Amino acid sequence: MSKNLSELNNVRTLRAQARNTTLSILEEMLEKLSIVVSEQREALQATEAEARKKAEKLALYRELLxxxxxxxxELVNGTQSVGPRKNKRAPRPAKYKYSDENGNARHWTGQGRTPSPIKAALENGQSLDDFLL
Incomplete structure (x- = not known):
């Protein structure tokens, strides 16, 4: 809760602030606060009405089933196997071998982002064929 709202929620603070405010301004604030409260009530009632309507429809569908x-x-489990399933493809075999910064031998399939050691070697004039397995 923000500082302003916590001050509005405290009766002592409201009384202290009201002493320095005219009655017409306090009545105007009360009207605006009443509008906000009624809007919140309407929104809550609409949400509750939607939830009741949904529950009624679910009960009706359950009865029909x-x-x-x-x-x-059965209805839920019966819809899971619609259409053929796609199998994942096998991982591609490595085509290139290189050494990383720590000297460890690493492999690359040739797809995706070029590893930085290979990229640096290509920039220095080496060929990609130099890394073939």
Whole structure:
């Protein structure tokens, strides 16, 4: 809660602030606060109405399913296997071998970002064929 809202929530602070404020300004603030409160109530009621409507529809659908001897679990499990599944392809074999900064032998398939040691060697005039396995 912000400092301003916490001050508005404290009766003593409100009384102290009200002493320095005219009655017309306090009444104007009360009207504005009433508008904000009513808007919040309306939004909450709309959300609750949507939730009730959704619950009623779910109950209706459940009843319809049970009348046809279909359990909701069957309905959910029956839709999971729609269409053929795609298998993942096998990893590509490495085409190039290089040494990293620590001197460890590393491999690269030739796809994706070029490793920095190979990139540096290519910039220095070496050929990619020099790294072939």
């Amino acid at each position: 049970l009348e046809d001897n279909i359990s909701p679990e």
